[in-house]
Amino acid sequence: MSTAGIQSTISADPAVRPTHDVAILGAGGLTGRELLDLLQAHPGLRPRFITSDRNAGRSVGEIFPQLEPAYPELCFSAHSTDIPPEMPVFLAVPNESALELTPHFIKQGNPVVDLSGSFRLHDRQIWEEFYRLPHSAFEFMDRVVFGLPELFRDKISVARAVANPGCYPTGSIVPLYLLGNLREQIQSVVIDAKSGVSGAGGRTEDAGFSFQSVYENFRAYKILKHQHQPEIQEYAAHKLAGNFPCEIVFTPHLLPIFRGILSTIVIHWDAAHIPTADSILNTIRSGAAQEPFLRVYDEPEQIELSKVQHTNYVDLAVRSRGSVTVIVSAIDNLVKGAAGQAIQNMNLMLGIPETTGLVASFA
Amino acid sequence: MSTAGIQSTISADPAVRPTHDVAILGAGGLTGRELLDLLQAHPGLRPRFITSDRNAGRSVGEIFPQLEPAYPELCFSAHSTDIPPEMPVFLAVPNESALELTPHFIKQGNPVVDLSGSFRLHDRQIWEEFYRLPHSAFEFMDRVVFGLPELFRDKISVARAVANPGCYPTGSIVPLYLLGNLREQIQSVVIDAKSGVSGAGGRTEDAGFSFQSVYENFRAYKILKHQHQPEIQEYAAHKLAGNFPCEIVFTPHLLPIFRGILSTIVIHWDAAHIPTADSILNTIRSGAAQEPFLRVYDEPEQIELSKVQHTNYVDLAVRSRGSVTVIVSAIDNLVKGAAGQAIQNMNLMLGIPETTGLVASFA
């Protein structure tokens, strides 16, 4: 239960003094709060303009008392797009708003990371089916890069607009992608994911998220209907010749905790092409070897939320038996699943070292 | 968070006045406690002899203050098998002890419900592999009936010895069995089960079950190695011509709660024989129709632990899409997963109405 694991003192290096003032639109929610929290220790990005209609005119310290010392002067403004064209923008707003704002900032030229789901899917029909909205700006879809650095680092580095991945997809796509060409031998994939309340989209005022309805309880939700399934389906196929070899089954659950997502991924291999346990493990290890935020453990029983909370890691481990492989992965939905990955993307877009503000270092 | 749901006042009927004094061996643990709790309201069974080496000589009220009023005189004895041959016996002891005690009571003629895993599997090699013990009394295996009334009600009614099912298997076998002959069309089954600490076998003194290691945390355990997998595998095939059509993948997880197991069961159907959503639902509904402890809901999102805690129900619901069916089931691991089912079995063995002490009724 700590966050310092992701604080940076690279700033001790005068060469990387704060240079970019950034804007956070929709900074009054959990994601906005996490961005402010992490950016305290980022030497290259300084929150300068933050909006929240509900909290307009109030100081950061009033709304987030733990963050008071870091932002003694900063106050929330009412919603506004009056932002200089060079200022980097984090969008932590609902899909309806992001559908307008992301195109606006693309046109105006601001580097923008959109944390909503608005620009993550390239099949308009599927997007509108799962988000239950008409997509009013689909022509911009191809101008927004999917912000999963482990897959799209090069594209992100030259992008002006990034769609930050969903929390569930981050914990599911990365392990599947690490299987490389072995993915072609997959017969079926079943993902059972469990998230704390901060990742399950609960609003404080929803009865479904009252203490008494969550505590000493557990349930699944949006079964075969969750909008993150098509996102996993699309990007788990990255660098494959065609589509992903099967329809992925994804089931989200609500954990009576605050923070973290654990995903249990069960793969059945094509009986005619079952890879060896070693080849699977080696493929995953080599794929993860150079990645600063991936940790591969020896035993899947070692994977637990307490190891990744308040970090930008994806922890994972694998076990195989016969034609079955089980991969367990864990992330912090608010960090690698949202604000941390958004900063990682913004670092790449701005040419700042990728891990700045996310990994401490005494180098 | 209530238990009265399973209290009986059938006892208002003078015809069912307390008749059987029963013994509980190993009554000092969670299962023993739950048996004492439930039996308070059972008009036909009266705990008379209870053992616990650790608590020998102390009263029920000293060890379980909530139960003090129901058992003002009852005290724990040190372990002993000096029990009259007609006295019904509940065994809530470790496997090592049950391997000796169950045969002993069978020979002596006591009606016995063994809550351990000792006599649940008919493949000796698999039993010894998963329980990591030599099985010293395998010749008794066929004399012990698997105590899942929804499958073996008739056999249990004439049995002298019953092996009470494991908590995870109860929540998994019942839904699969309800599929009847549709099971023959199954291609794969992935069961992702999550249990509160009372069902995950944690001892109070295990560091792995300290508040700080469980709270605000979540993890999987015994991946592809849990002893309940072969139990599910064997009995999920009940009344099928041969074995279950595929190897079932079972992954248990530890929830930061006390009580309850939710199982998410994902079925892939043989592409050549995909049943319709209606046929699946109808098969399940008709199979459950006459069962006093099965509840089928319309939507799988309605299944949650809070609905079954302190009850003897198996709640379940199903959703299908294409070649995939998801069944979500929920039980209280200490009731339908242990003590409640043990009482249900003992009722059947003794010719007491099956639901006595488990379902209230003003009839």
Next chain:
Amino acid sequence: MSTAGIQSTISADPAVRPTHDVAILGAGGLTGRELLDLLQAHPGLRPRFITSDRNAGRSVGEIFPQLEPAYPELCFSAHSTDIPPEMPVFLAVPNESALELTPHFIKQGNPVVDLSGSFRLHDRQIWEEFYRLPHSAFEFMDRVVFGLPELFRDKISVARAVANPGCYPTGSIVPLYLLGNLREQIQSVVIDAKSGVSGAGGRTEDAGFSFQSVYENFRAYKILKHQHQPEIQEYAAHKLAGNFPCEIVFTPHLLPIFRGILSTIVIHWDAAHIPTADSILNTIRSGAAQEPFLRVYDEPEQIELSKVQHTNYVDLAVRSRGSVTVIVSAIDNLVKGAAGQAIQNMNLMLGIPETTGLVASFA
């Protein structure tokens, strides 16, 4: 986490077959739910008419799935006072409604237990100050008996209307009252009480009771302003010549749990009249000796919520040092603090043995 501790099979005695059909007005909330839960096992009281505007027309099982088996036919009605004059009534409604309904049923002659705070204080000015309401029926105050059996058993037995005590007052008044005449030597009393969310009056929809605002958090509330302070102040003086010798300081706190209230009561004695530790302990023990629902422990460290949850007990223990005495008490706010005590009161009013439905017994 059990409730059977309070289930009765006294019903095994055919002499106490169900006789009274009862009404519960406002049965859709936590208190109404607890009443239905406990009454399942009460052989003398049968819920027959229950109201809840929000749940009108729906069955008990739809709203409270754990209670489905006990009430297969019972449904909620919209609010109505059309109840036969002899039918006992439990009022689990807000103060505004109880101010009208309690007088109505008094006039109509129904035995009524009012679980609201409307008729608990005999100083109108104080009542209106703390409840922030005009009291529209103060002339009925003297016709309603304060339903704390340990203080007013005889009056309750002949009463037609009872004001069920508040949850905090129950855990505080009883220990203070047990001090008998020693109370005259008290210089100051500081009560620090901590309640689970079910006792802190939180509505599911209050943001202040969302999972995220309660979990891993703790706070005090209504400091020097809680409406239960004057209730404690008034009744803690019971059987004293005059008023309580000092102004009692009462501070409530919100625990991140569901059920239970622990009160830490610190007494400073008049320096000139400090009773001995033995005299204090003996006075408490003798006062509690004949009470079916009071348990006095040797050490205050033994008092914990888990021992009283789902029971009708007040557990307490005392330690003294110099001029200071600390009493720790624990109750279940929904049982002895609400529904259980309401049943205890109704039993007394109807001439049913006081502990019926609240203490199991194999006698």
Next chain:
Amino acid sequence: MSTAGIQSTISADPAVRPTHDVAILGAGGLTGRELLDLLQAHPGLRPRFITSDRNAGRSVGEIFPQLEPAYPELCFSAHSTDIPPEMPVFLAVPNESALELTPHFIKQGNPVVDLSGSFRLHDRQIWEEFYRLPHSAFEFMDRVVFGLPELFRDKISVARAVANPGCYPTGSIVPLYLLGNLREQIQSVVIDAKSGVSGAGGRTEDAGFSFQSVYENFRAYKILKHQHQPEIQEYAAHKLAGNFPCEIVFTPHLLPIFRGILSTIVIHWDAAHIPTADSILNTIRSGAAQEPFLRVYDEPEQIELSKVQHTNYVDLAVRSRGSVTVIVSAIDNLVKGAAGQAIQNMNLMLGIPETTGLVASFA
């Protein structure tokens, strides 16, 4: 649930580049972990030598996975005192060890902050009564400064050895000390303190701290016997002519959460000298005005653990009525109650700006 609130980028000032390598003895526990966590972001202190017999030879990342990125090379050593005389030392060891080690490092000249209770009390008899140990080095007591900067900043700045205060005393002494000379008018003080498990001294292996004994439960402990009472009693009198005017009553409780201590302090004033509410509030506000880590709120209902978790703040607020004043204070027991305050003390001892590593700043 965040820590970045206490991260520093003062390091942006090149003048404060890492200069001191520090040692942490007993770094394998919760306090050691918190020191490593906070020091990641401290530009002036760099953990170089850390000991833990249990974890000897293992890396920081193995034991504390969240801290892996900050300490890629650092490993735990077995216990040793072979440390250069100029290296600052944090002692996070049991009292028995600190009784030897603190004198050792004093003699050797290392700046040392002792987080144990060994050198906090100046009455040997009381120390030995409450700690249940003979004090083998009492002659060193006067050479160790009590490390509460709000009281002893000047002494700490010139000290070589500091006794870091207990977690409970920090949250109680500060509010009482802020009352200044008003303390002379106090008649009685009752402190009711509630701590998460990380502050209640529970070992992972204690049954009393198992998930099942803490969750959905609450209890008081060490009533009138806790070793922090004499510590509060001694230092709450700081700068008073004589001793504290009364014996302070202190009762600790165990909260089912991980982190934080909330203290409810009830003061009765001498009837002949009751200060006005304004004078009390103004005295507290003026005393806190210049303190970097004290926050005074308008309403005591605003004080909650979530506002101070992972920060070095003492939050407090006050309400008075008649002769009674209630002060509510909150701290993070692992930060201001342990590791954070230890760093604050070490900063003072080494001439580093006091808030370095504890308060972020973009100045």
